[in-house]
Amino acid sequence: MSKLSVDLKAPNGRSFNLPTGLFINNEFVKSSSGQTITSINPANEEEICTVEAASALDVDKAVEAARSAFNDPSWRNMPATDRGILLYKLASLIELHASILATIETWDNGKPYTVALNEDLAEVIFVFRYYAGWADKLHGDTIPTTSQKFAYTLRQPVGICGQIIPWNYPLAMAAWKLGPALACGNTVVIKAAEQTPLSILYLARLIKETGFPRGVVNMLNGYGRTAGAAIASHMDVDKIAFTGSTSIGKEIMKMAAVNMKNITLETGGKSPLIVFEDADLDQAARWAHLGIMGNAGQICTATSRILVHSSVAASFAVKLQDIIHSTSKLGDPFDPFTSQGPQVSKAQYERVLSYIEAGRREGATIITGGTPAPECGGKGFFISPTIFTNTKPTMNIYQEEIFGPVVITTPFETEDEALRLANDTTYGLGSAVFTRDLERAHRVAARLETGTVWVNSSNDGDVRVPFGGVKQSGIGRELGEEGLRAYSTVKSVHVNLGMRL
Helix, strand or coil: CCCCEEEEECCCCCEEEEECCEEECCEEECCCCCCEEEEEECCCCEEEEEEECCCHHHHHHHHHHHHHHHHCHHHHCCCHHHHHHHHHHHHHHHHHCHHHHHHHHHHHHCCCHHHHHHHHHHHHHHHHHHHHHHHHHCCCCEECCCCCEEEEEEEEECCEEEEECCCCCHHHHHHHHHHHHHHCCCEEEEECCCCCCCHHHHHHHHHHHHCCCCCCEEEECCCHHHHHHHHHCCCCCCEEEEECCHHHHHHHHHHHHHHCCEEEEECCCCCEEEECCCCCHHHHHHHHHHHHHHHHHCCCCCCCEEEEECCCHHHHHHHHHHHHHHHCCECCCCCCCCCECCCCCHHHHHHHHHHHHHHHHHCCEEEECCCECHHHCCCCCCECCEEEECCCCCCHHHHCCCCCCEEEEEEECCHHHHHHHHHCCCCCCCCEEECCCHHHHHHHHHHCCCCCCEECCCCCCCCCCCECCCHHHEECCECCCHHHHCCEEEEEEEEECCCCC
């Protein structure tokens, strides 16, 4: 192997070789600035390895490679069916290497290995196969006008797509963006989060092995303030797709305005979960636990505000506590019995703890958790699952996205009050409703100001169903057929069949 790789042995005993360079034009290369990123294992705070970090000059090189590939007949004129075959092949290669990719994801991110393998990697494979099937089913329309005109539309790729992925689901979010972009015939410059730089490098090796032409996919590690900003503001990037915080999403919008880029943003959330008095409380508590404690609470759609009818609030709280105490096992992410890993970084760990302290100061009551996890022996960025009661809409923990295993509960009396409380937020990404009343379920779903509503479940999305937010939770949709619209443009063609002037 070249010197731009490192032999690693993970805590679960898996050994593999990992590229450490920037993947530009189908080659791993060094950063022009010499800057690097060191990956830290959040479960024990030990260094894993160091990788190259892109500068603005490296972004220029990647965009140039993507533009050259976009204009190259080997990609631009490739039959759509053949693009689909490449995506199918990539999915099969990922399936073959799934255990290594899941190992890297767990080591670098901290999520349980069983989750990384059985949920995240399964979704990655599904996404690529799903969009492989769409590649040759994208088409325009003929439009009847008059006998003297033939009018039709062409659906064409946007061009060079800059994509910036988050640290909570590195491979899954990369797949959400790469799948539709490549199915539509675009080329890509994608940047991983600096907190989780490793798994995308192994994926880059599989991209090359699959046989994608040079420059079609370029994968960079780098810091947001340099590489991310350079992608978002680049004059030769036609589209930007970003998943991350609302504050950074706003900055991306400003930078993308330089050449009026097509944009897709999936940003923050503070999703409500409403439990009506007729709900199956056992099911509601189980789904509520999954909806906030999954991925250590590091989910943009985490149902982190539980609104419970006052008549069942006490019973629900007891059931939720019982589920947390009986099912939450914090510790080594490679232990098959671990259900919750650490927060991704020290910065995120300290951020979550600061919100817990703010909730205490504001007068909310902690009924469980609220501390670093004592069972983890002081190593790693572990936080116990935390439930707040006696919360008010004026509190920071009610309004702001915490992005950790922290949930607040608030009682309500009427359906209208529940909707008012649920919609009292600048965000609008996800929401959940628990009731046995089918009419009420549909009525409330229609009035919730969110991009997704789950009825009697939480956070069980599907690749085939569009995903995205309203208000300050984002612009545009990913996944499903809707996800293709963001990566294609429609051209209208008017053919004169005899009209003379």
